[in-house]
Amino acid sequence: xxxxxxxxxxxxxxxxGLIALGFTLTFAVSGTVNFAQGSSxxxxxxxxxxxxxxxxxxxxxxxxxxxxxxxxxxFIVERIAVRPFxxxxxxxxxxxxxxxxxxxxxxVMVLFGKEPRALPSVxxxxxxxxxxxxxxxxxxxxxxxxxxLAFLVHLGMHRTELGLRLRAAVDHPDAARLMSIDVTMLIAxxxxxxxxxxxxxxxxxxxxxxxxxxxxTLFGIKAFAVAILGGLTNPWGVVMAGxxxxxxEACATTWLGSSSTQIVTFTAxxxxxxxxxxxxFGLRTKVRV
Amino acid sequence: xxxxxxRRQALALPAGIALGxxxxxxxxxAEPVKIGLVAALSGPSAKSGEGITRGLTIAIDEINARGGVxxxxxxxxxxxxxxxxPAKGQTAARELIDKEGAAILFGGIDSPVSQAIVPLVNAAHxxxxxxxxxxxxxxxxxxxxxxxxxVSAVDVLVDRALIKHAxxxxxxxxxxxxxxxxxxxxxxxxxxxxxxAAAGIKLAGSEKFDDKDVDMTPQLQRLRDAGADTLILVxxxxxxxxxxxxxxxxxxxxxxxxxxxxxxxxFPELAGSWAGKVHFVQTYSFFGPQxxxxxxxxxxxxxxxxxxxxxxxxxxxxxxANAYDxxxxxxxALAKAGATDGDKLREGFLGVEGYQGLIxxxxxxxxxxxxxxxxENDYVMVRYNGDxxxxxxx
Numbered sequence: 309x310x311x312x313x314x315x316x317x318x319x320x321x322x323x324x325g326l327i328a329l330g331f332t333l334t335f336a337v338s339g340t341v342n343f344a345q346g347s348s349x350x351x352x353x354x355x356x357x358x359x360x361x362x363x364x365x366x367x368x369x370x371x372x373x374x375x376x377x378x379x380x381x382x383f384i385v386e387r388i389a390v391r392p393f394x395x396x397x398x399x400x401x402x403x404x405x406x407x408x409x410x411x412x413x414x415x416v417m418v419l420f421g422k423e424p425r426a427l428p429s430v431x432x433x434x435x436x437x438x439x440x441x442x443x444x445x446x447x448x449x450x451x452x453x454x455x456x457l458a459f460l461v462h463l464g465m466h467r468t469e470l471g472l473r474l475r476a477a478v479d480h481p482d483a484a485r486l487m488s489i490d491v492t493m494l495i496a497x498x499x500x501x502x503x504x505x506x507x508x509x510x511x512x513x514x515x516x517x518x519x520x521x522x523x524x525t526l527f528g529i530k531a532f533a534v535a536i537l538g539g540l541t542n543p544w545g546v547v548m549a550g551x552x553x554x555x556x557e558a559c560a561t562t563w564l565g566s567s568s569t570q571i572v573t574f575t576a577x578x579x580x581x582x583x584x585x586x587x588x589f590g591l592r593t594k595v596r597v
Numbered sequence: 598x599x600x601x602x603x604r605r606q607a608l609a610l611p612a613g614i615a616l617g618x619x620x621x622x623x624x625x626x627a628e629p630v631k632i633g634l635v636a637a638l639s640g641p642s643a644k645s646g647e648g649i650t651r652g653l654t655i656a657i658d659e660i661n662a663r664g665g666v667x668x669x670x671x672x673x674x675x676x677x678x679x680x681x682x683p684a685k686g687q688t689a690a691r692e693l694i695d696k697e698g699a700a701i702l703f704g705g706i707d708s709p710v711s712q713a714i715v716p717l718v719n720a721a722h723x724x725x726x727x728x729x730x731x732x733x734x735x736x737x738x739x740x741x742x743x744x745x746x747x748v749s750a751v752d753v754l755v756d757r758a759l760i761k762h763a764x765x766x767x768x769x770x771x772x773x774x775x776x777x778x779x780x781x782x783x784x785x786x787x788x789x790x791x792x793x794a795a796a797g798i799k800l801a802g803s804e805k806f807d808d809k810d811v812d813m814t815p816q817l818q819r820l821r822d823a824g825a826d827t828l829i830l831v832x833x834x835x836x837x838x839x840x841x842x843x844x845x846x847x848x849x850x851x852x853x854x855x856x857x858x859x860x861x862x863x864f865p866e867l868a869g870s871w872a873g874k875v876h877f878v879q880t881y882s883f884f885g886p887q888x889x890x891x892x893x894x895x896x897x898x899x900x901x902x903x904x905x906x907x908x909x910x911x912x913x914x915x916x917x918a919n920a921y922d923x924x925x926x927x928x929x930a931l932a933k934a935g936a937t938d939g940d941k942l943r944e945g946f947l948g949v950e951g952y953q954g955l956i957x958x959x960x961x962x963x964x965x966x967x968x969x970x971x972x973e974n975d976y977v978m979v980r981y982n983g984d985x986x987x988x989x990x991x
Contacts, residue, residue: 309815309818309819309822312814312815312818312847313815313818315814316812316814316815319812320811320812421639422639422640422641422643422680423639423640423641423643423644423862423863424641424835424862424863424867425863425866425867426838426863426866426867426869428869432842432846433845433869433870435845435846435847435848437848440821441847442845442846442847442848442849443846444846447846513811516811516812516842516846517811517839518835518838518839518867520641520835526809558812558815561815561816562815562818562819565804565805565816565819566778566804566805566806566807566810566815566816567778567805
C-alpha cells in the first residue's frame, strides 16, 4: 500500500507544486497573485484538447500552442485584473482575478461544452508493472517536470539577466525604475510565466483525469494551500510542499479511507501553518525595532 | 345616459375582459398537456438527458399522431436542465409546476436530484415519474398518498442482480464495493450489503470516491489488499471512468460489475481502452430479436435522429426505453383519469390494467403498495464495444 500511496501522492503533489510555482513567481515580484490560477490549468488542457483531438494536431505542436495561449492569458490577467488596481493602491485585484477566472471558466463552458472530454496519451495507456504496483510513464514524467521546472525557475532567478532584473525589481522597485528597468513589463512577464506553468500542469494531468471547463477549481484551491504552506516566496519550498500535500492526501486515503481525505489534509495544512506561520519553507521576516 | 370613460378606464376595460375570459376557463381541446422533464441536459451526464428526451419524444409523437389525449389535446414536452444539481432540480420542478402548469414531471439520472424533488411533488399533488434514478427511497418515500412512480430499476433489486451476476459470471466470493460518495452510493451500500448477505457471501470492503477525485488507486489498493475478487461499481460516467483508469494504472485486472450510471455520459471515451471490461446493467437492449414495439421504436429513432444508424447507436438504451414506456403508461393514466388534475392522474396510474410495452408486457404496473413498474427480472447485463452498448452473451 505504501508504494501505491507514494506513486499517487508524488504524481498529484507535483501538479500542485507546479501550479503553486506560479503564485510564487508573481508574489515574489509584485506582491500580488492570480487567484484564478486554476483557470489557467483548465485553459492549457482545453486548448490542447481542441488542437490535438478537435483539429488532429500532433501533440508536439498542440502543447506549445496551448502554452502560448496560457502565456497570453497571463498577460491579459495582469493588464486588466491586476495593474489597474495596484496602480490605484487598492487590493481589489484579489476579487478582480477571481472574477476574471469565473468569466474565463464560463466562456470555455459555452465554447467547449459542459461535458468532460478525454485527452488520450500514449504515456497514460500501458502501465509499467513492478510486482503488484503499476505506474503510467506519465506519472514518472510529472514529478520530473515539476522538479525540473522548479530548478529552472531557481536558476532563472539567480543566474540570468532577467532574473537579476526581477530580483532588483523585488528588492528595490524604485531604484530599479531609475536604472531603466521596466518593472511593469517584468510583472506582466511573471504573470505570463505563472499561467504558462499552470498550463503545463493542465496538459500533464489531463490524460490521467479529463478535460472540463471546471477542472481547474479544485487544483487552484489546493495549489494555493500548497503555495502558502511552502512559504510563497520560495520556489523549492513550494514544490516540496506540493509533494508533501500530495503524499498526505494519498496516505490519508490509503490508511484512513476516502471519507477522511479532505479532513486530514486540510487539518494538516492548518496545523503546519500554526507551527510555521510563514510556511514550512518560508523566509522569516525580521523586523528591526 | 352616455358614460364618459377616462383614458385609463378605456385601457383597463378590454384588458379586464381579456383577463376575465382566461380566469376559470376550462382547458380547450387545442390546449396542450404539458409534460415536464427535469434532467441532466448538460454536464458529465448530459447523454442521459438526451436519451430520456429521445424516448419521451418518440412516445409523444406516437400519442399525438393517434389524436393526443383527453379528447384531442396534444402532449408537449417542456424540459429543464438540473445540471445534476439537487437545488437546481428543485427550482426547475417548481417552475414547471407553478409557471408551466405541467401535468406530470419526469425525472433524470441523478438520485440526489430526484430525492430533492420527491417531497415537493408530494406536497403539490403532482405526479412524478422516475425513468432513470434508482435510489430505493425515491418511490418508497413514506408519503401517503404517494405521487411518485417509476419505470426504472430500483437499487435494492439492481444490487441483487449485480451480486448475482458477479457470482455467476466471475465466481465472486468476496466482492469489493467502490461507491460514489452521495445518497445514491449510500442507497447501494445498504442494498449491496443486504444482497451479499442474502447470497451467503462476504464483502471484502467498501470504498467511496467523490465526483472530482483524480486518482482512485489508494481506494482500490485497500480493496485489493482486503482480498476483493470482483469490484461492484456505483457511480456516473466521469468518476466511473476515473475508477477504471485507476485500475488500468494499477494493472489490476479484477472483473468490474457496475450499476448503470456509467452509461449516462461519455464513459467509453473517458475510460479509454479498458471501458469494455466493465459489465453493467440496463433494462433494455435494442440488439437481438425485437417485439413489434421494439421494431417500431427503433425505426422511429433511426428516422428522427440521423446519428442512429442501428441498435448500437441508441445510447444509452436504458434512458430511451424507460422514458418511452413511462410516457405510454402516462397516456393510459391520463385516459383513465379523464383530466390532468394531479389527484385524478395519480388514481389513473393505479388504474392502468395492462400495456404491451417496449421493455415488457406490463400487467397492473402500479398498485398502492408498489409504485415501481420494473423488477429484477427486467434487467439485462451489457458492456461497451467501442461506443456501442451490447448485451453480454454466453
